[in-house]
Amino acid sequence: MFYIYCPYCGEHREEEEFHAKGQAHLARPEDPDACSDEEWGNFLYFRSNPRGLYHELWVHAIGCRKFFNIARDTQTYEILETYRIGESPNLSQSTEQLQS
């Protein structure tokens, strides 16, 4: 079980109050009509699956109902930090990963 710090409630809560919503920081292409099929397909379907640091979007579904981000180690399951939408993580392997 995770014990997750909600940055909006300002305290730790049990994992069963939360839902994971997949990879964080996905940037929608500015102009979808001008995208190639490959670019659009990559945005829509392809996610990174690293061993180690990973940024995920979570929602405090039974609680304040806000979305926020978690930086997590996929190998050890350690939660390294949680931060609000619109904020930047303190930890990142590279800025490329955040923009991919």
Next chain:
Amino acid sequence: MSEVTNTAVDTAVTPGVALMDQQPDSTVPARSPLHHVARAQTGQASANARVFIWEEALKTHLVLRGNAESAGFRDGVKAATGLDLPEALQSQSKGDWSLSWITPDEWLLVGPGDQAFTMESHLRNHLDGHYAIINVGGGQSIVRLSGAEARSVLMKSCPYDVHDRNFPVGKIVTTVLGKTQATLRRLGDSDWELVVRRSFADYIWRWLLDAAGEYGVHVGPLLTAVRGQASQKADASTV
């Protein structure tokens, strides 16, 4: 809230907002989600009863949404209700009304059941800027839990830490309760308020009765906790 009267509403004009009084008079039938189970037991509570459970039916529930940083919203709420916007996980109460934090841009205002329309009009007269007021009274209800072992019942029912050091009086937390959710608010040392979804009210009621069984449970208010009940509309009188 004595200054809130219907005469004040007649002069209220809020352009672009169609306000409907959902309960224009007391003859309109209304049923609480627990009308079929939450009948108070007759007679004195058993001396062994250490948990008291009852429903506060058909109260006014208004959801206020807005930006706490905005003076038009913050001051408007203060002017209309006399209550300051609570900080995260906190609640305020004054007289029959209480205002609770739900999420960073949402608060729940609870009060006497016959004043929903009056209070909503009153708020719309005072609020300014970008905000929303939603009457959610039909969608949720309040279950009260009281008595020496009320906290033990909650400890069995939810994963959240309800110990005094983590859950002081006045705190409000939305969390898992049984297999559903409830908003827990602590009114006193052994006095709790649960805001529950209408469709889950029956489930939660039965869950709590079952959980409280081992401590001795009485359906009906703990006498010292009865306060402001007189103004509350009895379910039976409107059905």
